[in-house]
Amino acid sequence: MNDVGERIKQIETRMLERTKTLKSYESQQKPVQDNSVWDNLNMEMQIDHQKVLLWEAEAVQQDKQLFRELREKIEKQQTLAHDLVTLSYTKKTKHLAPPKTIAKNVVLAFLVGGTITTIGQVILNLYTNGGLMEKEAAAATSASLIFLGALLTGIGIYDKIGSFAGAGSLVPITGFANSIVSSALEYKREGFLYGVGAKIFTISGPVILYGTVVSMVVGLIYYFVR
Amino acid sequence: MESLIKAFVLGGLICVVGQFIIDLTPFNITPAHVLVGYVTGGGILSALGVYKILIDWGGAGATVPLSGFGHTLVQGAIEGVKKKGILGALGGGLEATAIGIAAAIVFGLVVATIFNPKG
Amino acid sequence: MAQKKLGKQTLQFGSAPVILSKASVVGPKEGQGPLGSYFDLALQDNLDNQKSWEMSEQKIMQHSIELALEKAGLVPDDLDLYLAGDLLNQIISSNYTARFLSTSFLGLYGACSTLVEGLAVGSLLLDGEYADTVGVSASSHHDTAERQLRFPTELGVQRPPSAQWTVTGAGSYILTKAGSLLKIPQVTIGKIVDKGVSDSNDMGTAMAAAALDTIKVHLQDTGNKMEDYDLIITGDLGLLGLNVLKELLKHENLPTDNVSDCGIMIYAPDQDTHSGGSGCGCSAVVLCYLLDQMLKNKYKKIFLVGTGALLSPTSIFQGESIPCIAHGAVIEK
Incomplete structure (x- = not known):
């Protein structure tokens, strides 16, 4: 068995070679080919990796740390190689992705979103004309829309609307209701405690969490600068 | 009638922004991302005093989108500070939105009890 | 040197196993699709009167292997081995299906490649003379997959154009040594x-x-x-x-x-x-x-x-x- 320094040097020489090769791929923007050269490069790294790993396992005291550092360097090199593969594959395939129907999506989002907020306005006007104060009317409107969103989710319609309306049915508060109700419904079969109870906030939980945090931060800032 | 048209236009536009975020950003935007973005975004605009202007013009067009929920949260916290000091900063937001959150939870539970998912 | 291996990754069978019988059970959407009339059974709805979608998936897998066995004139006891896989956590649909068959069972996971994985392993066992008859099944269910991998099914979410739709369906095949024209060489x-x-x-x-x-x-x-x-x-x-x-x-x-x-x-x-x-x-x-x-x-x-x-x-x-x-x-x- 060679001494530690020599073994490390041997691996590092090979790593240096590979770094040069990888750099040439990286800098020349040369596409990474599915060929034996590339496969061999990967295999060489893997073989070095398992070799160093056994050295690390068998080493004692400071030597263990040295081998560990060397192993991590090889792992970094492997990650770099994989990133290059990702880059070249994305380049090769990106243009084939079907175009998103943005214009259609935007129009539908506008129409559906506008319709939901208009319904909200109708309800708001009814409550205000019925004699509710501005704040109460707004809260009652939210509750009513949440009821509508919940009901449409229950009878299995809201997901159909969402599939074509996108943000149009997601952004209004009915979408918030949909996110709560759909989670509750979905996990009903796992029981009311660990199913409905635990999962009801799967999607809406973050909303309440970060909404509340923002309001607290603003409140605190207001308290100190007031 | 005018209030309805304004609500339609503003509400529609606010949703369109969300659609652009979903379609034009390179990231995988899920519903939770959009909802959280709107609540925090609405809250920040509210703190800067911008959201009030939108509501004054478009009514439900600005309150019904989830950014309106963020606005209510933030205004609640500010309101709370005025009434109760620092404790209000902590509780004011949830206090102001309690009706909406409670409604969503209760309706969620009721609907889950009555209906089954259709798939 | 492995004698039945060709090149790096291909296995050549000495006596090519045959596909003795096959059966398919699908969901309603697949039943209405262009191949609908070729499937043995199509569900009326995705739940099919079961307690949950998971149970429904288990049933379609079970029904497909039962049909395949019955078509071949076999009973579960005739199977030397049953190979099955699905998409759910811990391939639970397969485990429950195998419970009904009470035969030696190996669970497989290969996502959409599961069926071919099963055919390959089954053929190996036959050619290696470790079995005379092998059953292979694979299943998936749109709603069970959707809720496990993506979102609740009732969430109003827009699917991007590149997204694929998980098929509700199960296919089963009986592999044996002779008796059919369809070989796996x-x-x-x-x-x-x-x-x-x-x-x-x-x-x-x-x-x-x-x-x-x-x-x-x-x-x-x-x-x-x-x-x-x-x-x-x-x-x-x-x-x-x-x-x-x-x-x-x-x-x-x-x-x-x-x-x-x-x-x-x-x-x-x-x-x-x-x-x-x-x-x-x-x-x-x-x-x-x-x-x-x-x-x-x-x-x-x-x-x-x-x-x-x-x-x-x-x-x-x-x-x-x-x-x-x-x-x-x-x-x-």
Whole structure:
């Protein structure tokens, strides 16, 4: 068995070679080919990796740390190689992705979103004309829309609307209701405690969490600068 | 009638922004991302005093989108500070939105009890 | 040197196993699709009077293996071994199905490649004379997969155009040594290919690279040409994935005329599935149709390439890339 320094040097020489090769791929923007050269490069790294790993396992005291550092360097090199593969594959395939129907999506989002907020306005006007104060009317409107969103989710319609309306049915508060109700419904079969109870906030939980945090931060800032 | 048209236009536009975020950003935007973005975004605009202007013009067009929920949260916290000091900063937001959150939870539970998912 | 191995990854069977019988059970959407009339049973709705979607998936798998056995005039006891897999956590549909059969059971996981994986392992056991009769099943269910891998089914979420629709369906096959015209002379076992695609809504692009790898290796190992096959069918890359595969094949100067995909065949374009079907059940039921066509002499020799995107809900959230695999099986008459 060679001494530690020599073994490390041997691996590092090979790593240096590979770094040069990888750099040439990286800098020349040369596409990474599915060929034996590339496969061999990967295999060489893997073989070095398992070799160093056994050295690390068998080493004692400071030597263990040295081998560990060397192993991590090889792992970094492997990650770099994989990133290059990702880059070249994305380049090769990106243009084939079907175009998103943005214009259609935007129009539908506008129409559906506008319709939901208009319904909200109708309800708001009814409550205000019925004699509710501005704040109460707004809260009652939210509750009513949440009821509508919940009901449409229950009878299995809201997901159909969402599939074509996108943000149009997601952004209004009915979408918030949909996110709560759909989670509750979905996990009903796992029981009311660990199913409905635990999962009801799967999607809406973050909303309440970060909404509340923002309001607290603003409140605190207001308290100190007031 | 005018209030309805304004609500339609503003509400529609606010949703369109969300659609652009979903379609034009390179990231995988899920519903939770959009909802959280709107609540925090609405809250920040509210703190800067911008959201009030939108509501004054478009009514439900600005309150019904989830950014309106963020606005209510933030205004609640500010309101709370005025009434109760620092404790209000902590509780004011949830206090102001309690009706909406409670409604969503209760309706969620009721609907889950009555209906089954259709798939 | 392994004597029955060709080249690097292809296994050649001394006495080619045969597909004695086959059966397919599908959901309502698949029943209304262009291949609907070729399936043995189609559900009226996805739940099919069961307690949960998971139970419904288990039942379709069970029904498909029962039909396959009955068609062959066999009882579960005649099976030396049962191989099955599905998409759910801990392949639970397969485990429950095997409970009913009470025969030696090996669970498989290969995502959409599960069926071909099963055919390959089954053929190995037969050729190795460890079994005389082997049952193979694979299933998937749209709603169970959706809730496990993506969102609650009632959430109003827009699916991007590259997304594939998980097929509700189960296919089962009985492999044995003689008694049928449909032989499996060779299989090519794939290796994991990961090109760094991490978008779970674009599994077709991720899997296309694995399919290419397996097809190339298969041709190298066997010395066959693309033209030697009447059909090279992937299961399931979807529309986008198939386009990517064809593009990649063109880069390699390989012809693409006879290349198609199960995920595209199972749905009509107006069924709003975006990029086509996916899931273990997709190739499992489409193969039933393809075998019918072979018996009708439309095809004599096909190469079925099962492609699996081996991701998990955890790996999606952690933003990791999707490891993919493709196994190939030659089926000839």
